[in-house]
Amino acid sequence: MKSGIEEWQTIRKLMQGYRSVQVLLTCNHLDIFRHLGAGPRRAEEIAELTASHPEAMRRLLNAAVAEGLLIKTGGVYANSPLAATCLAEEGPLFLGNMARLEQAQYERWGCLPEAVRTGRWPEPSRQMEERTRWVRNFVFALYDMARASAPAIAEVLELATDRPLRVIDVGGGHGGYSMALARRYSNLTATVFELPAVAEVAREIIAAGGLNDRVTVQAGNFQQEELGRGYDVALLFGVLVSETDEGKRALLRKVHAALVTGGMVAVRDLLLNPDDPAQTPEAAIFSLHTLLANGVGDVATLAQMQDGLIEAGFESLRFLELPSLMGMNLFVARKSR
Secondary structure, eight states, rough: OOHHHHHHHHHHHHHHHHHHHHHHHHHTTTTTHHHHOOOOHHHHHHHHHHTHHHHHHHHHHHHHHHTEEEEETTEEEOOOHHHHHHTTTTTTTOOOOOOOOOHHHHHTTTHHHHHHHSSSSSHHHHHTSSSTTTHHHHHHHHEEEEEEHHHHHHHHOOOOSSSOEEEEEEEOTHHHHHHHHHHHHHHHEEEEEEOHHHHHHHHHHHHHHTTTEEEEEEETTTTOOOOSSSSEEEESSSSSSSSHHHHHHHHHHHHHHHHHEEEEEEEEEEESSSGGGGGSSHHHHHHHHHHHHHHHHHOOHHHHHHHHHHTTEEEEEEEEEEGGGGGGEEEEEOOOO
């Protein structure tokens, strides 16, 4: 029977996709990629290093080979180029912290039926953020992502070079985008505005990057406090999506007040096509993620974003092109009054 076979295969792959995900996340959790970063090893050696059952470890390693994460030669395992680049600590595009976060998010997504039935942030999901080191792990995971995308964003923003520039990075988390701008523009200083618990981690990351003389951190809550005045550029990267509709508008008004006339707001976020969500699949999936992550935020549509910017006093909305691997949309607007 040929009819329906392709559809059957598609659904089966969707249903069983968690298996591949768990192979990757478990290997990362057990530090297998780190251990293999020092050189190839046999399954028994890796089992000993990770305090794991030898036969069960062999099964996991074989599955990782099947997923393209490891290479097996004889009885010896090594990181594949994929893992060496993204999952070994010395890799140029390390995503190990992100993998640790996604392991926690995997548990959170198990609450999706409850979230959809109630329309509220499920209590088990809420409790996850009360765990020790949640904030630190979350910030370092996002920093993994920023290290790949921040230099490209710093290139396309095209800021002035003939005068000092002040940047406010609202909800800037790790400060990675501010650091990339500071490296790109020697005339620029930046302030990362973040919650106190996040600010502590951001200071650590910025100091390690050697930029704490030009990128500073201000602890605060933008939902309750003003952002200051006299900034030339404001960054809103992945921040608006966590706010309610009114919260989005309120934050845009605060950003407008913080900028000098003619100042620029740069927004990086997902935008949903409400008429055809298949055209914006990442946004459609992330909309569910916000339901699980805080219960109040949601992905905006282009029309909603435009209306919010105009209402706040911005004009000249312009999209900037990024490499496709970066995900999300990047666009800028100017303070008109």
